[in-house]
Amino acid sequence: xxxxxxxxxxxxxxxxxxxxxxxxxxxxxxxxxxxxxxxxxxxxxxxxxxxxxxxxxxxxxxxxxxxxxxxxxxxxxxxxxxxxxxxxxxxxxxxxxxxxxxxxxxxxxxxxxxxxxxxxxxxxxxxxxxxxxxxxxxxxxxxxxxxxxxxxxxxxxxxxxxxxxxxxxxxxxxxxxxxxxxxxxxxxxxxxxxxxxxxxxxxxxxxxxxxxxxxxxxxxxxxxxxxxxxxxxxxxxxxxxxxxxxxxxxxxxxxxxxxxxxxxxxx
Amino acid sequence: xxxxxxxxxxxxxxxxxxxxxxxxxxxxxxxxxxxxxxxxxxxxxxxxxxxxxxxxxxxxxxxxxxxxxxxxxxxxxxxxxxxxxxxxxxxxxxxxxxxxxxxxxxxxxxxxxxxxxxxxxxxxxxxxxx
Numbered sequence: 227x228x229x230x231x232x233x234x235x236x237x238x239x240x241x242x243x244x245x246x247x248x249x250x251x252x253x254x255x256x257x258x259x260x261x262x263x264x265x266x267x268x269x270x271x272x273x274x275x276x277x278x279x280x281x282x283x284x285x286x287x288x289x290x291x292x293x294x295x296x297x298x299x300x301x302x303x304x305x306x307x308x309x310x311x312x313x314x315x316x317x318x319x320x321x322x323x324x325x326x327x328x329x330x331x332x333x334x335x336x337x338x339x340x341x342x343x344x345x346x347x348x349x350x351x352x353x354x355x356x357x358x359x360x361x362x363x364x365x366x367x368x369x370x371x372x373x374x375x376x377x378x379x380x381x382x383x384x385x386x387x388x389x390x391x392x393x394x395x396x397x398x399x400x401x402x403x404x405x406x407x408x409x410x411x412x413x414x415x416x417x418x419x420x421x422x423x424x425x426x427x428x429x430x431x432x433x434x435x436x437x438x439x440x441x442x443x444x445x446x447x448x449x450x451x452x453x454x455x456x457x458x459x460x461x462x463x464x465x466x467x468x469x470x471x472x473x474x475x476x477x478x479x480x481x482x483x484x485x486x487x488x489x490x491x492x493x
Numbered sequence: 494x495x496x497x498x499x500x501x502x503x504x505x506x507x508x509x510x511x512x513x514x515x516x517x518x519x520x521x522x523x524x525x526x527x528x529x530x531x532x533x534x535x536x537x538x539x540x541x542x543x544x545x546x547x548x549x550x551x552x553x554x555x556x557x558x559x560x561x562x563x564x565x566x567x568x569x570x571x572x573x574x575x576x577x578x579x580x581x582x583x584x585x586x587x588x589x590x591x592x593x594x595x596x597x598x599x600x601x602x603x604x605x606x607x608x609x610x611x612x613x614x615x616x617x618x619x620x621x622x623x
Binding site: 459 | 508603
């Protein structure tokens with residue numbers, strides 16, 4: 227039995243399949259970071275840290291006349307999004323109901339995907355994760371709300387990357403507000419703004435809940451790595467006669483290897 | 494025998510694996526039927542019988558393709574390899590080698606689940622964006 231304790235849950239095989247399908251359907255569109263940065267793993271639940279090849283000097287040693295270095299590692303964080311499902315709903319699903327209320331799972335999926343995106347793009351200080359946008363060595367470019375000017379801003383970001391010797395194609399993570407504006411806008415002549423931006427970056431344009439503004443990221447690879455221990459899974463917490471308490475969980479860390487390979491566009 | 498498509502005890506197999514095995518058995522039967530009709534057509538001289546059997550073989554082609562499509566929809570890696578081989582000109586063997594190598598290495602790069610893992614199997618999503 228794994229640490230997820232799924233076998234202890236009062237959920238049938240068909241019920242687990244339903245929850246897995248629903249979770250994947252909700253998570254996949256929202257996991258923007260995984261669409262734009264390298265993915266390493268999954269290394270398993272027991273993977274606690276990644277070797278980054280760095281050290282720090284220790285001020286003293288147990289015996290005089292020695293020097294000492296301590297290895298630095300990248301520790302993984304465990305991220306957990308709890309949710310509760312009515313057992314009656316799961317029983318109805320087993321009877322063939324097609325309109326089962328899984329909204330709590332949907333909300334948990336959105337929360338954990340948003341948290342992963344925010345950690346990757348804006349960092350998570352308590353977890354010692356530096357994000358893509360805050361690590362960038364380039365001056366942020368104000369994005370604003372006038373989305374007809376977005377192509378100019380994005381083209382400028384691409385030019386900044388090219389001048390820095392960062393090859394393309396490039397990807398664009400757009401926060402939800404900016405994404406909606408882009409999707410709704412047609413430029414003069416009827417050409418969709420969405421397509422115009424895609425031509426500028428040459429790579430994917432991604433809806434990124436958790437991102438503020440937007441981030442242009444090189445897609446050449448090797449610049450940003452999401453290190454995953456246990457990939458997103460559903461675990462069991464407890465149950466009573468009415469409800470079963472579950473959670474979505476993952477363990478991960480994030481590394482910026484080339485800080486100049488992205489440009490932030492601030493809201 | 495009706496249940497011999499299962500290689501392992503059926504009651505130990507998940508529902509989706511039993512369904513997968515049934516469709517694999519069906520695919521095999523359709524391929525066999527296509528081969529049988531091909532042999533019958535090769536030796537038959539009655540034109541009316543030939544027409545009936547050609548029509549029947551066409552049904553088997555359809556059934557085979559439907560079974561195959563179902564299985565490919567349920568098996569991402571199989572589908573990816575098939576996409577590199579089917580309906581391509583040139584060397585079948587070379588396409589096969591290339592498709593297998595790219596698909597298997599790609600699965601590893603995307604973060605395919607560890608053996609025995611009960612994760613959701615999402616992994617990396619590079620290439621999945623719009």
